[in-house]
Amino acid sequence: MATQDDSKTRLTVAERAERRVARRGMRLQLRAAARNDDITRAIRERVVIIGGGIAGMEAARQLLMLGYKPVIVEKDDHLGGHVASWHKLFPDMGDAQQIVAKLREEIMDATIYLSTEISVCNRLKDGYNIVLSNGMSILTRAILMSTGFTLFPAAKKEEYGYGVYDRVITNADLEHWFNTGDDARIPAEPKAVGFVHCVGSRDLKAGNSQCSKVCCITAIKQAMEMKERFPDAEVYCFYMDLRLFGKKYEDFYIKAQMESGVHFIRGRVSEVSENMQGQVIIKTEDTLSGKPAKITLDLLVLMAGIVCNKQAVHTASMVQVQTDSDGFLKSKDNILNIIETGSKGVFLAGTATGAKTIPETAAEARAAALAIHNYLVTQS
Ligand SMILES: Cc1cc2nc3c(=O)[nH]c(=O)nc-3n(C[C@H](O)[C@H](O)[C@H](O)COP(=O)(O)OP(=O)(O)OC[C@H]3O[C@@H](n4cnc5c(N)ncnc54)[C@H](O)[C@@H]3O)c2cc1C
Ligand code: SF4
Numbered sequence: 001m002a003t004q005d006d007s008k009t010r011l012t013v014a015e016r017a018e019r020r021v022a023r024r025g026m027r028l029q030l031r032a033a034a035r036n037d038d039i040t041r042a043i044r045e046r047v048v049i050i051g052g053g054i055a056g057m058e059a060a061r062q063l064l065m066l067g068y069k070p071v072i073v074e075k076d077d078h079l080g081g082h083v084a085s086w087h088k089l090f091p092d093m094g095d096a097q098q099i100v101a102k103l104r105e106e107i108m109d110a111t112i113y114l115s116t117e118i119s120v121c122n123r124l125k126d127g128y129n130i131v132l133s134n135g136m137s138i139l140t141r142a143i144l145m146s147t148g149f150t151l152f153p154a155a156k157k158e159e160y161g162y163g164v165y166d167r168v169i170t171n172a173d174l175e176h177w178f179n180t181g182d183d184a185r186i187p188a189e190p191k192a193v194g195f196v197h198c199v200g201s202r203d204l205k206a207g208n209s210q211c212s213k214v215c216c217i218t219a220i221k222q223a224m225e226m227k228e229r230f231p232d233a234e235v236y237c238f239y240m241d242l243r244l245f246g247k248k249y250e251d252f253y254i255k256a257q258m259e260s261g262v263h264f265i266r267g268r269v270s271e272v273s274e275n276m277q278g279q280v281i282i283k284t285e286d287t288l289s290g291k292p293a294k295i296t297l298d299l300l301v302l303m304a305g306i307v308c309n310k311q312a313v314h315t316a317s318m319v320q321v322q323t324d325s326d327g328f329l330k331s332k333d334n335i336l337n338i339i340e341t342g343s344k345g346v347f348l349a350g351t352a353t354g355a356k357t358i359p360e361t362a363a364e365a366r367a368a369a370l371a372i373h374n375y376l377v378t379q380s
Pocket of ligand 1: 050051052053054055056073074075076079080081082083086088089090091116117118146147148149150151171172175214218305306309311312315349350351352356357358359361
């Protein structure tokens with residue numbers, strides 16, 4: 001039989017449970033408030049982004065959305081990096097200029113210093129004091145290195161005659177011509193055009209044993225664009241392997257053969273020379289048929305690879321970021337922490353750490369922006 005004392009006990013248990021819930025709720029609210037306070041403090045804080053290519057611009061866009069004040073320091077007189085010089089982009093043949101312009105528009109609220117570099121970077125207890133070449137000085141707790149890549153200097157592969165024969169150009173030269181129509185080396189009506197894959201990539205002698213990842217698909221894209229402009233021309237791709245790893249890349253390859261009629265010849269170009277008419281003669285071996293081939297071309301395009309940006313290596317050394325064995329900037333590790341470094345408050349994004357496509361670069365930039373936000377909030 002329940003006594004008055006028992007009912008008191010039951011009530012007390014219920015009250016206790018209620019109070020426990022209330023206390024837990026209060027604790028959660030206090031924690032959330034503290035977190036919000038951290039976030040509020042972090043908001044409007046400056047984050048310095050070195051390099052205003054796709055990686056730097058996309059990271060700036062994300063940081064603006066998170067409430068920070070990104071400051072882009074770009075050594076050239078324009079944003080967009082290499083993509084600002086490209087024409088149509090694989091895999092969807094989107095307009096490179098439009099993509100850069102759209103990103104540019106979305107980062108109007110960022111501070112952007114063009115034709116500017118880092119002169120000095122002093123490590124402070126809780127961040128960095130960065131002095132720019134324009135005399136400005138910025139205090140920041142987080143730095144993003146998005147300094148990108150450089151194109152392998154094709155003249156270093158002397159056997160291909162870049163800079164010696166008029167009709168030998170690079171993939172970047174061809175993009176420039178697609179955009180401007182301005183290159184006296186490109187004949188008005190070429191009848192035969194060749195693309196040499198792996199120029200300065202997968203080549204120990206050239207000092208770069210890595211695959212540049214994007215040049216097989218770029219060669220196919222450019223070969224198709226040439227066929228569109230010059231339907232009667234014979235277009236050849238000379239390759240060792242075709243590395244077509246990305247979304248829709250195989251479709252491109254099939255289309256290039258079946259619809260555009262591009263010829264794919266598996267074999268290394270061993271010799272390039274010039275005839276009296278200024279045409280380029282290449283010697284190769286078709287390793288699939290086992291036969292040597294000698295082809296006269298009106299234009300030879302060298303697919304120069306993606307190599308590390310030496311100037312970036314210098315800037316990186318100012319913030320204690322090292323280089324990896326492939327020459328690119330060194331991540332904390334290459335599996336889960338590619339955007340982090342061994343240097344406190346310094347992050348990486350894009351081709352600064354190796355060859356990448358634009359979607360991969362943009363994804364990494366977004367990840368870096370989030371990592372910077374988490375870092376700043378937890379350090380507050
Ligand atoms: C010929 C060719 C065609 C391509 N076509 C495609 C395509 O169709 N689709 C695709 O997905 N990908 C393509 N790519 C790959 C694409 O170019 C890269 O993914 C993209 O450029 C990477 O952007 P990023 O910002 O990492 O580097 P970058 O474009 O190299 O930009 C880096 C920026 O940092 C600046 N910078 C460097 N050092 C410093 C410094 N010390 N201080 C200040 N600023 C600095 C540079 O001036 C530059 O503006 C192509 C690549 C090549 C070679
Ligand atoms: S992507 Fe193709 S052309 Fe470029 S380095 Fe790799 S295999 Fe060679």
